[in-house]
Amino acid sequence: MNRRVFLASLFLLHTTSYCMEGKSDLTLADFTPLISKEEIQSAIIRTADDISQDYKGKSLTLVMIMKGAIHVTSDLMRHLKVPSTLEYVQTSSYGQNGTEPGKLTLFGLERLDIKGKDVLLIDDILDTGETLSQVTHELFKQNPASLKTLVLLKKSKGDPLNLKRYADYPIFTIGNAFVIGYGLDYKEQFRELPDIWVKKLNN
Ligand code: 5GP
Numbered sequence: 001m002n003r004r005v006f007l008a009s010l011f012l013l014h015t016t017s018y019c020m021e022g023k024s025d026l027t028l029a030d031f032t033p034l035i036s037k038e039e040i041q042s043a044i045i046r047t048a049d050d051i052s053q054d055y056k057g058k059s060l061t062l063v064m065i066m067k068g069a070i071h072v073t074s075d076l077m078r079h080l081k082v083p084s085t086l087e088y089v090q091t092s093s094y095g096q097n098g099t100e101p102g103k104l105t106l107f108g109l110e111r112l113d114i115k116g117k118d119v120l121l122i123d124d125i126l127d128t129g130e131t132l133s134q135v136t137h138e139l140f141k142q143n144p145a146s147l148k149t150l151v152l153l154k155k156s157k158g159d160p161l162n163l164k165r166y167a168d169y170p171i172f173t174i175g176n177a178f179v180i181g182y183g184l185d186y187k188e189q190f191r192e193l194p195d196i197w198v199k200k201l202n203n
Pocket residue numbers: 068093094101123124125126127128129130131132177178179180184185186
């Protein structure tokens with residue numbers, strides 16, 4: 001290889017990897033607002049009222065699925081009119097590219113205290129139902145008195161009969177695009193946004 005060809009291929013290599021990086025790393029400019037913080041807050045207050053009615057005279061054990069459910073759990077807990085305690089498990093399912101599901105891993109089951117308790121499992125978003133199905137399966141093994149599920153968002157994909165697990169309290173139903181904000185991440189970023197944003201088409 002002569003020097004000019006060598007330099008040209010170095011340049012090509014550099015620009016190719018730069019372009020690939022640019023394409024795979026999304027920024028907030030690749031998203032558009034979907035649900036405002038005001039809409040989120042009033043829907044959570046309505047749901048907290050419904051749950052408080054359903055559990056009148058009881059107390060609740062909230063099991064939050066970390067990390068995406070952090071804000072919905074915290075806001076819901078503050079609006080419940082029944083006493084509650086807080087437990088958590090952690091799942092991670094999104095693969096390296098940040099927007100496509102990978103293999104589900106589940107941590108923290110061994111230190112839960114839910115035996116004989118009325119449990120509300122809380123996740124950020126329900127897509128196929130795989131996460132809720134696997135986590136509820138594990139929680140039932142610990143003999144809670146009852147177990148219901150809440151999700152902030154439910155994707156409207158496909159036949160509901162094919163869902164692995166439904167949610168007892170779905171707060172919003174959305175389309176099938178990738179969303180971030182209010183706890184939901186893209187490669188661990190954007191969880192801090194107070195509202196929910198959806199990935200623009202063709203990005
Ligand atoms: P499922 O197991 O129901 O197919 O997917 C639920 C899990 O996938 C959620 O707990 C969440 O971590 C992740 N997920 C699904 N859709 C989205 C999305 O649009 N954005 C983000 N950030 N995570 C998602």
